Amino acid sequence: MTEGSTRAADAERGVEPLPVAEARALVERVTENVGEVVVGKADVVEDALVALLARGHLLLEDVPGVGKTVLARSLAGSIDGTFSRLQFTPDLLPSDVTGTNVFDEAAGGFDFHPGPVFGNVVLGDEINRAPPKTQSALLEAMAEGQVTVDGETHALPDPFFVVATQNAVERDRVYDLPAAEVDRFTKKCTLGYPDVEEEVEVLGRVVGHHPVADVEPVTDVAALRRARETTARVETAEPVRRYVARLVAETRERAALGVSPRGGVALLRCAQARAVLDGRDYVVPDDVKREARSVLAHRVRADAGGDLGGEDATRVVSRALDAVDPEAP
Structure with missing residues (x-):
């Protein structure tokens, strides 16, 4: 499925x-x-x-x-x-x-x-x-x-x-x-x-017994x-979807391995969740920005011989966020 x-x-x-x-x-x-x-x-x-x-x-x-x-x-x-x-x-x-x-x-x-x-x-x-x-x-x-x-x-x-x-x-x-x-x-x-x-x-x-044993469902x-x-x-308007697509495309230009299409889907879905946490039924660019680093950085390999994620990958995502204007067509 x-x-x-x-x-x-x-x-x-x-x-x-x-x-x-x-x-x-x-x-x-x-x-x-x-x-x-x-x-x-x-x-x-x-x-x-x-x-x-x-x-x-x-x-x-x-x-x-x-x-x-x-x-x-x-x-x-x-x-x-x-x-x-x-x-x-x-x-x-x-x-x-x-x-x-x-x-x-x-x-x-x-x-x-x-x-x-x-x-x-x-x-x-x-x-x-x-x-x-x-x-x-x-x-x-x-x-x-x-x-x-x-x-x-x-x-x-x-x-x-x-x-x-x-x-x-x-x-x-x-x-x-x-x-x-x-x-x-x-x-x-x-x-x-x-x-x-x-x-x-x-x-x-935790002195005595751990409180995790007493967690009650809410x-x-x-x-x-x-x-x-x-x-x-939650509504994702075309300009927001285009912003996500341009962000992930920018990571591919800046890294040996950029963000996959699955990563773009994950970012948009997390932006939807962020909108719910803020009490909205629509996504705004700030939702995307807030979620971008924790959703995208671990998918990026900054250098050909490097590892996935890490500080270099986080910088790639940060630079992509700086480079891409959410208001641009």
């Missing part, structure tokens, strides 16, 4: 969009609820919710111990969704991700046993520790909301949201993420260390599906 067919499927199932004001209020409740656990990172929580509303996925690259797992768990608890965790290791097999068919002697046939990818919020922890073959098991899931095992296709839960983490410190015994996989992550963000006052607050909350997946349909229907 492609992104376009996902929207068509929603229409066929009769998903009614929420009013924009209600969708915005839902996001505010979830943000506040997650903020009870994840201290001082409201911007990253908001980024995660933008990606979720935009039917995308989130890549977090950071040092260990800053709250990446806690963010995913508290988000799943806030929407009353199922949470699954995939601990990526060098010996992890694709079937450990997707599931496998097991022979049932009594029935005389095979039964499908779903893997941990079957969840509303799926944490792929240290995804770069698994070999490319195992990483690729996520590609179909992330792009189409389904997995195929032994020629049989199985639909994933709706919503399906992957939060993958990368260890930014250890570079030995890890694998680079293929460009095709990186491109399927709507946003790439960093939590970073808390400041002193935030860390004091963290220490006060909405449910049915309401979230309606909020995502609200986002999908």
Whole structure:
């Protein structure tokens, strides 16, 4: 199921969009609820919710111990969704991700046993520790909301949201993420260390037991599906679409590998989500500008021999934003 067919499927199932004001209020409740656990990172929580509303996925690259797992768990608890965790290791097999068919002697046939990818919020922890073959098991899931095992296709839960983490410190015994996989992550963000006052607050909350265990839902997946349909229907006028197209084209002129068409779609969808967060049913250029760096930079390879993302890639996107006038025809 492609992104376009996902929207068509929603229409066929009769998903009614929420009013924009209600969708915005839902996001505010979830943000506040997650903020009870994840201290001082409201911007990253908001980024995660933008990606979720935009039917995308989130890549977090950071040092260990800053709250990446806690963010995913508290988000799943806030929407009353199922949470699954995939601990990526060098010996992890694709079937450990997707599931496998097991022979049932009594029935005389095979039964499908779903893997941990079957969840509303799926944490792929240290995804770069698994070999490319195992990483690729996520590609179909992330792009189409389904997995195929032994020629049989199985639909994933709706919503399906992957939060993958990368260890930014250890570079030995890890694998680079293929460009095709990186491109399927709507946003790439960093939590970073808390400041002193935030860390004091963290220490006060977790002494005894961790507050993530006490997260109560403030909405449910049915309401979230309606909020995502609200986002999908936010108006994107032709000048805004042209602005996005010119931005991604500019990155291709300035880098060895520029932003793909999928990246342009992701940027426009995130701009729609940003409009909802601001209480509007239409996108303005400022929505695009606000989302551009976290949506585009990880898809860019600045130099022929360089890596995807990084400071150089961020500069490419910044220069593209400076160079492209949203008001120009």
